[in-house]
Amino acid sequence: MRATEIVMIAGVCGDTRQALAEAELAKSLGYDAALLSLAALKEAPVSKLIEHSRAIASVIPVIGFYLQPAVGGRVLPYEFWREFAEIPEVVAIKIAPFNRYHTLDVVRAVIESGRSNEIALYTGNDDNIVCDLLTEFEFSGKRARIVGGLLGHWAVWTRSAASLLDRVKQETKSVPAELLTLAQQVTDMNAAIFDPTNHFHGCIPGINEVLRRQGLLEGRWCLNPKEDLSPGQSQEIDRVCKYYPHLCRADDDLIRENLDAWLR
Numbered sequence: 001m002r003a004t005e006i007v008m009i010a011g012v013c014g015d016t017r018q019a020l021a022e023a024e025l026a027k028s029l030g031y032d033a034a035l036l037s038l039a040a041l042k043e044a045p046v047s048k049l050i051e052h053s054r055a056i057a058s059v060i061p062v063i064g065f066y067l068q069p070a071v072g073g074r075v076l077p078y079e080f081w082r083e084f085a086e087i088p089e090v091v092a093i094k095i096a097p098f099n100r101y102h103t104l105d106v107v108r109a110v111i112e113s114g115r116s117n118e119i120a121l122y123t124g125n126d127d128n129i130v131c132d133l134l135t136e137f138e139f140s141g142k143r144a145r146i147v148g149g150l151l152g153h154w155a156v157w158t159r160s161a162a163s164l165l166d167r168v169k170q171e172t173k174s175v176p177a178e179l180l181t182l183a184q185q186v187t188d189m190n191a192a193i194f195d196p197t198n199h200f201h202g203c204i205p206g207i208n209e210v211l212r213r214q215g216l217l218e219g220r221w222c223l224n225p226k227e228d229l230s231p232g233q234s235q236e237i238d239r240v241c242k243y244y245p246h247l248c249r250a251d252d253d254l255i256r257e258n259l260d261a262w263l264r
Contacts, residue, residue, distance in 0.1 A: 009063060013037035016052050023059040033061040033091055035150075039072045046080045050087075057089035064093035066106055066124070071200050075102065081109035085119060094150045095132075096124025103128075107137045107144060116144040126153045126190045130183035133168040134175050152203065153190050156210040157251045185244050192236035195229075202230040209237060214255045 010026035012019050012034040023034050036056055038049055056062055064084055067073025075097075084090060095106045103125060110116050123132035123146045132146045154161040164182075171179060193210065195202035205228050208220035220229070241248055 007032050009033050009035050010060075011035050011037065012056060014040050016055055019052065019056050020059065023056050027060045031060065033063050034059075035063045035065050035094065037065050037067065038074065038076070039067060042074050046077065046083070049076070049080055050083050053084055053090075054087055057087050061089050061091045062087065064090060064106075066093070066095050066097045066102065068096060068098040070098070071203070073097070076105075078105040078109055081106050082113060085110045085113035085115055090115075090119055092120040092122060094122045094124045095146070096126075096150075098125055098127050100128070103132070104137075107146075108139045111137070111139050111142045111144050116142070120148075121146045122148050122150045124150050126151050126194055127187055127196070128183075129153060129190070130164070130168065130179065130186050133165065134171065134179060134183070136172075152207060153186075153193065155207050156193070156214075157248055159251045159254055160247050160249075163250070185247065189240040189244055189247060192233070192240040195233055198230040198233075202228070202233045205229045206233060206237065209234065214252060215259050216255065 008031045010022070010029075010031040010033075012022045012026065013036075014022065018040075019036070026034055034056060036053060038044075038052070041049060041052060044052070053062060053064075064081070066076055066081075069075060073096075081093075085093075093106055093110065095103050097103060107121065110119050110121065113119075121144065123129060125132055129149060129151060133149065135146070137144050137146075148165060149161075151161075164186075168179070191197070193203070193206040194200055195206055204222050205220045208217055208222065209229060211217040212220050222228070
């Protein structure tokens with residue numbers, strides 16, 4: 001694939017009937033893969049989850065999605081991920097349980113499946129972005145790395161995020177202490193945007209608020225009119241922007257310089 005090519009990923013959710021219809025639609029529209037949500041199958045046993053995943057994979061290549069329970073996901077045991085990794089059409093997994101133990105379940109399952117060179121691992125752990133990207137995971141002498149991120153956090157200050165990813169990929173032998181400090185700063189910034197103090201109630205309004213401040217959105221409105229920033233969240237966003245200008249400045253300056261032309 002050329003660097004200029006765009007990979008199109010569709011979200012697929014619901015029970016098997018709905019998910020199959022969505023997968024078939026995505027394929028007909030030229031999408032390359034489906035990010036598969038299992039949130040609708042909260043009570044299903046592992047065997048049913050695998051059957052469901054195989055059905056979708058028969059239509060379109062699949063990206064697994066470990067969504068944290070706090071925002072609608074479910075705990076998915078190692079046994080699920082081990083069998084899931086053996087589905088030939090699985091091409092990637094987004095790991096977003098916001099839990100180190102559960103993250104290790106996924107990475108170990110992929111390594112032990114023998115497909116770590118075929119399945120791309122992406123972090124969705126917004127609370128641990130940098131450390132996920134820096135870590136070389138090892139189980140029984142076999143190693144794998146998380147190669148990138150599919151992160152809500154990267155919906156804002158994206159230029160800085162891309163620079164960070166490039167820098168992390170260069171640090172493959174040793175990790176400078178400076179990057180571990182940066183990891184803490186990114187997590188603190190994420191807490192202001194994603195609102196874990198209030199069980200992530202303000203995560204989408206938090207992203208929209210940053211985009212509003214940059215002039216890319218007129219407001220931070222959500223589809224649910226009751227969904228808004230939590231009390232004190234705006235002040236927390238003020239705080240992290242003041243504390244960590246090096247994580248904001250490149251994007252804010254780029255947008256300020258080009259916004260008029262973009263909106264013309």
